[in-house]
Amino acid sequence: PMGRFDGAMVAVIPLSALQPDLDDPALxxxxxxxxxxxxxxxxxxxxxxxxxxxxxxxxxxxxxxxxxxxxxxxxxxxxxxxxxxxxxxxxxxxxxxxxxxxxxQGLLSWARLNPIGTLLLPLGAWLTAFAAVMLLSERIFIRWLDYLERVAAIYARGRFSVRPLQAMNAPAEIRTMAKTLDEMAEAITVRDRELTDALAEKDALMREIHHRVKNNLQIISSLLSMQQRALTDAPAKAALGDTRQRIAALALIYRTLYQSTDIRHADAREFLNELVGQLIASEAGRGPVVISSVDADSLHVDPDKLAPLALWLVEAVTNAQKHAFALNGGELKVRFRVQGDTSVLEVEDNGPGAPAGAEVGVGRTLMSAFAKQLRGETEFVAAPGGGTIARMTFATPEALIPVDPSDKSSIGKGTGAVGSR
Structure with missing residues (x-):
């Protein structure tokens, strides 16, 4: 300091004193x-x-x-x-x-293993950690996610009675997901039960309504019957009789609906058989014997289409009873065929046939009107063996399915032949 030299100190360590420590256990x-x-x-x-x-x-x-x-x-x-x-x-x-x-010691010497271990040990540690993570994920999460996926697949098939109870032993996140699935299934089950109950109640109400309508129509028919018996004028009595037949046909529609398994539709085959039997039976004690037969395809028809179909049939059968079977009786054949987009209803009698130049009465006028309601038309042709065929060709109601599987093969063929079975 200040340009002044105070001296120097030298430390000397002999190399012989620098002996390495070989007691290290790592050596x-x-x-x-x-x-x-x-x-x-x-x-x-x-x-x-x-x-x-x-x-x-x-x-x-x-x-x-x-x-x-x-x-x-x-x-x-x-x-x-x-x-x-x-x-x-x-x-x-x-x-x-x-x-x-x-x-x-060859390849296992410490000098060779030390650099290799520097690379392999971290790699081995990483692989061990990766395997541990994968195993842990599989045991804790993946298998539970697979379990919940299987439960969800069962729910997708509409089976909500299965509950993810096994997931109660899973981690918290899985338990939360399982609880959500369980609550969803319970909510859907409750909703379905409520909808089923509501539909059952609606079905019961509709059946009750149909039953009451049928009863009311029968009451009207009974009143008309009483009035008919009190009349002395033959044309008036016949007119009331025709009206009673029409009302009875409508009552039969409602009775068929509330007695069927599906109140929205009625089977045309069963309905036509019962209606023809009812029409023939109503006149069985007041005239010659009439033998009837019904050959019909099965088809679900809703009430809107069934009413004009039934009323057309009432007019056709009534006309046959008045004009074809009034004196000698005979045989009445009713045929109903579904031919793809069109359907055909026929009433055939073996009477003398309509005289040439006969006037069109109220019955035929009504039959034409009922056919138009079904987007169809009415025609009268001579039967091959004598008598008359009243035929109504109309559009087949949409989205309605035959009840009898044997009738399905005939639908869509479009054949015009209408033979008896």
Missing amino acids: PSGSQAALTDGAGRVLTASEAGVFRLSGGDDLAGWVSRARAEGSAVFEARDARGERRDYAGAALAGGDLYALLSAPS
């Missing part, structure tokens, strides 16, 4: 250590003979590798001919180097 058995300078000359060693190579080779070559790579590992024979592994690295800058040596 392999038989390890020796040395310090070398930058030229590879041994400055001090725990055992000098270990670091003198056989053949007079020196250790200078390893220093250049240590300088370039930071460390060097090699195998050589020492002065005694023993194969040893050497590993060295710079200790202080480029002036001092540490060199370790141990008996060689």
Whole structure:
């Protein structure tokens, strides 16, 4: 300080005092250590003979590798001919180097395993952690998600009685999802039950309405019957009789509906059989014997279409009873065929036939009107064996299915032949 020199102190450590500590348990058995300078000359060693190579080779070559790579590992024979592994690295800058040596054990030597372990141990640790995560995910989450997926698939098929009870032992997130599925299934079940109850109640109400309408029509028919018996004028009595027949046909519609399994539709085959039987029976005790037969395809028909169909049939049968069977009776044939987009209803009698130039009465006028309600038309043709055929051809009601599977094969053929079965 202030340009004044106070002196100097020098500390000297003899190289012989720099003995490495070989008691470290990390060192392999038989390890020796040395310090070398930058030229590879041994400055001090725990055992000098270990670091003198056989053949007079020196250790200078390893220093250049240590300088370039930071460390060097090699195998050589020492002065005694023993194969040893050497590993060295710079200790202080480029002036001092540490060199370790141990008996060689081939591929399993510590010098070779140490660099490999530097790479393999992290890789092994990563693979172990990955396997553990996958196993943990499989055990905790994936299998529970698969379980919930199976439950959801069952719900998609409409079975809501299954409950995800096993998921109660799952982690919290899975339990929450299972609880949500359970609540959803319960809500759907309750809603379906309420809808079913509402439909059942509506069905019961509709049946009650049909039953009451049928009863009211029967009351009207009974009143007309009483009035008919009180009349002395034959045309008036006949007119009331025709009206009673029409009202009875409508009452039969409502009776058929409330007695059927589906109150929205009635089977045409069953209805036509019962209506024809009712019409023939009503006149059985007041005239000659009439034999009737019905050959009909099965078809679900709603009340809107069934009413004009029934009233047309009432007029056709009534006309046959008045004009074809009034004197001698005969045979009445009713045929109903579904031919794809069109249907045909026929009433055939074996009477004398309509006289030429006969006037069109109220019955035929009504039959034409009823046919128009069904988008059809009425025609009267002579029967092959004598008599008359009243035929109504109309559009087949949409989206209605035959009840009898044997009738399905005939639908869509479009054949015009209407033969008896």
